[in-house]
Amino acid sequence: MQSITSRVRKQLSPLVLLTLSLVLAAPLYAQTFTVLESFNGSDGNLPGSPILDRAGNIYGSTQTGGAGGSGNVYKLAHAGSGYVLDSLYNLNFREDGAYPLGALTFGPDGVLYGTASQGDDGNGSIFKLQPPAIFCRSITCPWNITILYHFGNGLGNDASHPNGNVVFDSAGNMYGTSLNGGTGSYGAAFELTNVGGTWTESRIVSFTYGIHPTAGVVLDGAGNLYGTTSGGGANGWGTVYKLIPESFGFEVQVLYSFQNQSDGNTPYGGLVIDNAGDLYGSTAKGGQNGGGTIFELSPSNGGWTFNLLYSLSGLMGPEASLTFDAAGNLYGTTSADGTHDDGSVFELSPSNGGWIYTDLHNFTGGSDGSDPVSSVVLDANGNIFGTASKGGPDGAGTVFEIAP
Numbered sequence: 001m002q003s004i005t006s007r008v009r010k011q012l013s014p015l016v017l018l019t020l021s022l023v024l025a026a027p028l029y030a031q032t033f034t035v036l037e038s039f040n041g042s043d044g045n046l047p048g049s050p051i052l053d054r055a056g057n058i059y060g061s062t063q064t065g066g067a068g069g070s071g072n073v074y075k076l077a078h079a080g081s082g083y084v085l086d087s088l089y090n091l092n093f094r095e096d097g098a099y100p101l102g103a104l105t106f107g108p109d110g111v112l113y114g115t116a117s118q119g120d121d122g123n124g125s126i127f128k129l130q131p132p133a134i135f136c137r138s139i140t141c142p143w144n145i146t147i148l149y150h151f152g153n154g155l156g157n158d159a160s161h162p163n164g165n166v167v168f169d170s171a172g173n174m175y176g177t178s179l180n181g182g183t184g185s186y187g188a189a190f191e192l193t194n195v196g197g198t199w200t201e202s203r204i205v206s207f208t209y210g211i212h213p214t215a216g217v218v219l220d221g222a223g224n225l226y227g228t229t230s231g232g233g234a235n236g237w238g239t240v241y242k243l244i245p246e247s248f249g250f251e252v253q254v255l256y257s258f259q260n261q262s263d264g265n266t267p268y269g270g271l272v273i274d275n276a277g278d279l280y281g282s283t284a285k286g287g288q289n290g291g292g293t294i295f296e297l298s299p300s301n302g303g304w305t306f307n308l309l310y311s312l313s314g315l316m317g318p319e320a321s322l323t324f325d326a327a328g329n330l331y332g333t334t335s336a337d338g339t340h341d342d343g344s345v346f347e348l349s350p351s352n353g354g355w356i357y358t359d360l361h362n363f364t365g366g367s368d369g370s371d372p373v374s375s376v377v378l379d380a381n382g383n384i385f386g387t388a389s390k391g392g393p394d395g396a397g398t399v400f401e402i403a404p
Contacts, residue, residue: 134172272321282318291311310355
């Protein structure tokens with residue numbers, strides 16, 4: 001299983017020529033970087049991708065740490081001009097599952113849903129977290145957990161080791177992927193349906209062409225699912241796929257197989273989709289400069305066209321999905337490039353048919369953190385929130401804000 005703690009060093013991005021347009025790396029913007037929280041292990045370790053509620057409170061999970069060492073779900077709530085950390089739930093390996101790697105999701109009912117990559121019998125779980133039914137007068141109030149599904153042996157009809165987040169369709173059905181399980185244990189896509197308060201899991205696809213998805217899926221308006229596999233495909237370097245709902249299951253369509261040339265290889269992160277149905281993602285390795293790529297896949301004449309947007313320098317590119325803002329700019333993290341080789345936060349802005357790459361912050365490995373391997377999220381004012389999986393005063397990671 002891919003660990004979010006694996007890292008390699010990167011270099012700064014050079015000038016690249018894309019689609020006959022010269023795209024220059026922009027100078028560093030005047031940004032204000034603030035550490036909102038530093039983890040110390042007892043309250044969590046190795047934080048993953050955060051999400052925001054409508055009030056601007058931050059929610060997330062840590063891969064390990066917490067009271068039992070199996071991971072912690074937390075909330076950073078506004079308190080005056082700062083934030084207060086509230087530990088919502090410490091996962092219990094045997095009862096709940098452990099080591100949550102994917103981001104949390106707000107369900108249609110407004111409560112939190114997440115995945116645990118291991119635990120119980122070793123194969124992971126899907127859980128729901130909600131506030132206590134009775135008003136809590138304590139400073140910190142643990143939430144109530146409900147385990148919706150424990151994954152079984154990972155073979156046959158079951159998935160195993162869900163690493164990504166889950167998504168909901170308009171009918172309230174839940175979808176996700178697992179790193180292993182399915183036929184041959186190369187990974188699976190699954191669906192959970194709720195009938196009368198009972199959730200039933202079914203494997204909808206066993207990955208055998210592209211293999212080992214490390215991120216979840218995204219939905220379009222027609223109910224199609226899109227995602228990536230970190231390996232497999234025509235050349236063995238990973239794929240982008242589409243799952244098309246039919247009367248009796250889903251049809252699998254491979255949209256692109258990476259070639260380990262200028263297109264890159266090993267897409268660990270998932271996809272984002274724009275209003276036109278174009279898909280955007282990244283590869284962790286390869287490309288013109290060896291450090292991974294940022295790409296677009298556009299539907300065209302019944303097929304899909306691959307467009308290279310930017311080629312990064314170094315040995316490892318982004319390990320998490322990208323994020324759009326309202327203006328169409330893309331944001332992401334790199335785990336080990338930047339001035340100090342401790343990672344960076346970047347922005348890609350469309351400009352005259354090309355894209356401008358900008359470093360928004362270069363991590364130092366000190367109090368600001370290091371090794372950001374998560375997606376970032378933006379609020380309505382353009383503030384960027386994310387996590388560094390390591391570093392900080394106690395080495396257990398940080399939550400940060402970048403204000404324009």
